[in-house]
Amino acid sequence: MRLEQFEEAINEKKVEMIKLGMRKGLQNEETIYCSQELDKLLNDYNRLLMEDKHSKPINPYVDLSSIILKHLQRILSIHHRYFFIN
Structure with a gap:
């Protein structure tokens, strides 16, 4: 499955x-x-993001939780209009 499909x-x-x-x-x-x-x-x-060839290499000195939080915020902000569907 591709990122967009996920x-x-x-x-x-x-x-x-x-x-x-x-x-x-x-x-x-x-x-x-x-x-x-x-x-x-x-x-x-998230696993796919980490494996994605186009992703920047992960800096081991960066806190992993901040990376995950950034991606979760991106996911949660996508198409917020769906929350208002009856």
């Missing part, structure tokens, strides 16, 4: 999880499962 899948899964959470609650089994699927997509996406 981003689209992540956005769709976020929308699904939000809808489930609002409809069935955050402790609902389906919501939790959906959240786990989203986690897997995010982990796979």
Whole structure:
């Protein structure tokens, strides 16, 4: 799967999880499962970013959490309009 496909899948899964959470609650089994699927997509996406040939080499002196946070912020900001779909 390419980065763009991951981003689209992540956005769709976020929308699904939000809808489930609002409809069935955050402790609902389906919501939790959906959240786990989203986690897997995010982990796979991040792994692909790290392996991407076009990525800059990772500087070992840079805090890895700041790299992950930067990419998560990018993911979360993509197509925020999907949150308002009924």
